Amino acid sequence: MQYETLGNTDVEVSRVGLGLWNISGGSDWEKTDEDQAVKTIHAAHDAGVNFFDTAEAYGDGYSEEVLGKTLDSLDRDDVVVASKVSPDNLAYDDLKASCEASLDRLSTDYIDVYYVHYQNPEIPISETMRALKELQEEGRIRVLAVSNTGPADLKATLEAGRVEANQVPYNLLWRAIEHEVAGGCRESNVDLVAYSPLAQGLLTGEYDAIEEYPTGRMRTRHFSRDRLEARHSETGTERETFETIERIRDLCEEYDRDMVEVALAWPLHQPRVTSVLAGASSPEHARANAAAADVSLSEDLLADLDDATSDLKATLGPNPDPWQSDSRYN
Template sequence: MTGSVRRIKLGSQGMEVSALGLGCLGMSGGYGPPKPEEDMIKLIHYAVNSGVTHLDTSDLYGPYTNEILIGKALKGLERGSVQLATKFGIKSLVGEGEICGDPEYVRACCEASLKRLDVDYIDLYYIHRVDPRVPIEITMGELKKLVEEGKIKYIGLSEASPSTIRRAHAVHPITAVQLEWSLWTRVHEEEVIPTCRELGIGIVPYGPLGSGFLASGPKLVDGLTEYDHRQYNPRLQGENLEHNEMLFDRIHKIAEIKGCTTSQLALAWVLNQGFDVGPIPGTTKMENLNRNIESLSVNISVAENDELECIASIDAFKGGRLPPAILAFSNVETPPLSS
């Protein structure tokens, strides 16, 4: 029996998802070594049966192994009960990295993801990062064909600039834009989010707990392993960390007064941003998933919201939100179609 997590309409093309999703990256690495497959399948089944039906993955995660894991988990679920999102476009993060938006690559990635996931269609297919070499219209043209062929239902963009969003949307309606959004990172509120709302595009915040900092605070750093990419996050180093710890403590005090955890307060703030917002916090632990679901019941007053936004203003947390090499792939512009 599916749980009572509320549903939201994502974008204006008919897609509906659970207001709270599940980011699956950490199950296959990224934040440490991969977790036991059997445990992760149980977690996914528990999430879906609890009403968290929006599952987010990518061909990059693993790479490839996370999609295989999700595919195995889907075998024990009714396909129509899950909104499956995956991504393509990042060929490599080694060295300077490599992004590709060529039509042939788009199609090859989609076919490969369908095979690994062992499904007939992908609900939401994202351009993980936009290729600065290829006009966005070219990449979108191939995605539009995949929609027409029934291989994907809806198209999304991740970490895209306002102008790229507009150009892509003109080729085929964009259903969702995935971006980093939390009390930890609010930079997209200036241009990207207003653009999405003007065009009727849903917003899917990843990292709604600030890469875990808004859950654990500075002690997060003590548990990072050599496999955890967060060790390279500028906000978790040196003087930046000392400054950011003070902000965490102020948010933590508000949570204590409310009788909830800091992570629940931070997630509730994101959930409170609108009915077009569906965050996808990742976890590999049942207790964290339950805690996240409980955040749906945390009410934030106008006064509390104002206080939180005062503490965590757009430039409050010090340091880049992502390592420079990864940040370089965000909000890039593509050449005009005529060039």
């Protein structure tokens, strides 16, 4: 496993982290029972993963609780616990209460990385940052960060206080952050943490055709607005998406590389990406994903992957929000 320093801090995170959204159930995922989820966290940790990503929103706290139950059996100082406060809870008192509730569910005295999950235009960022900075001074949070944040909101946030990372959707089928968001982060010295690096399973090689993909997960703007769970107003890019997956699969065959490893290693080869957060609900998947941190992609393969995915990037356009036409990124 390789590790990288997160932003301008002394926090070292594994380049592959474990995402703990998909254990929580909901429309996208099948809920993972606690025993299996704990085994998955242990398997990831044994493979060198120290960066665990959860949120108060995941399964209404279930994800934080499960992570909390494993922390007792791990060396707490060797684990980087990351959680997120929801956009509805960014007012001063609400944020303080959210953080305390997360600490309680996580059974810990401090959260290593605490993200603003999405910005809330109704609540001044200065108020949110005041609460976050107090929590940091009290030792309840080590590192402040944002997620799903565009350049203008990032600038406003940085005027109110320092954040070290922006957690954003980034994978071979979702390169929209390359238009503006990534550059804004680099200019401000803010690290990128990539979420959904396997495009919610599309990049695992397990789905040859759209009919095979779980309908509950057909929510991103890749899929038509007519899909049951879609919350956007677009026709989607279903044909182009599956053609692009086919091209990536062909390249993996040509270069004799494993598709999951290529998909996870690709964001790690992009500027300023500190870590990828791969969701997994089995020890086997967690172990396979951890191995991707050590995978090196050749310049030729990177160029071919760029070629194979550029059309889809252009068709999806500059909106970095995978789920909404009316982008929440400003």
